[in-house]
Amino acid sequence: MNKIDIKCAVCASQTEEAKDLVITSTVQGREIVITGLTGTRCPECGEQYVDAKSSRKALEIANKFRKPAIVFKRKVTVSGGRRVIGIPEEIDRALGKKENVDLWLEGNKIVAEIY
Numbered sequence: 066m067n068k069i070d071i072k073c074a075v076c077a078s079q080t081e082e083a084k085d086l087v088i089t090s091t092v093q094g095r096e097i098v099i100t101g102l103t104g105t106r107c108p109e110c111g112e113q114y115v116d117a118k119s120s121r122k123a124l125e126i127a128n129k130f131r132k133p134a135i136v137f138k139r140k141v142t143v144s145g146g147r148r149v150i151g152i153p154e155e156i157d158r159a160l161g162k163k164e165n166v167d168l169w170l171e172g173n174k175i176v177a178e179i180y
């Protein structure tokens with residue numbers, strides 16, 4: 066195992082390798098917590114230093130929570146006793162003839178994978 070030699074920028078103590086770092090980030094007003102990041106932590110003051118690989122990973126995850134520039138707003142309606150969401154024409158056109166969809170929840174997002 067290679068020794069990581071990073072001194073704490075806050076209190077100058079020797080930091081220790083850690084695999085359980087946590088970053089809290091605000092993306093478009095929503096707070097997201099990213100866990101299980103690697104890097105080092107100061108045993109004295111608790112300051113954490115996320116390594117480059119984990120920084121990239123955290124950025125990738127945060128970007129997934131960003132809404133794209135074009136978002137179609139729809140109301141959930143009721144049809145035959147069920148709540149339904151219409152597929153916007155623009156998206157439907159891009160789908161072509163695909164007619165299977167896997168749906169799942171990610172926080173308060175409904176994700177639809179069409180194939």
Ligand SMILES: [Zn+2]
Nearest residue numbers: 073076107110
């Ligand atoms: Zn420290």
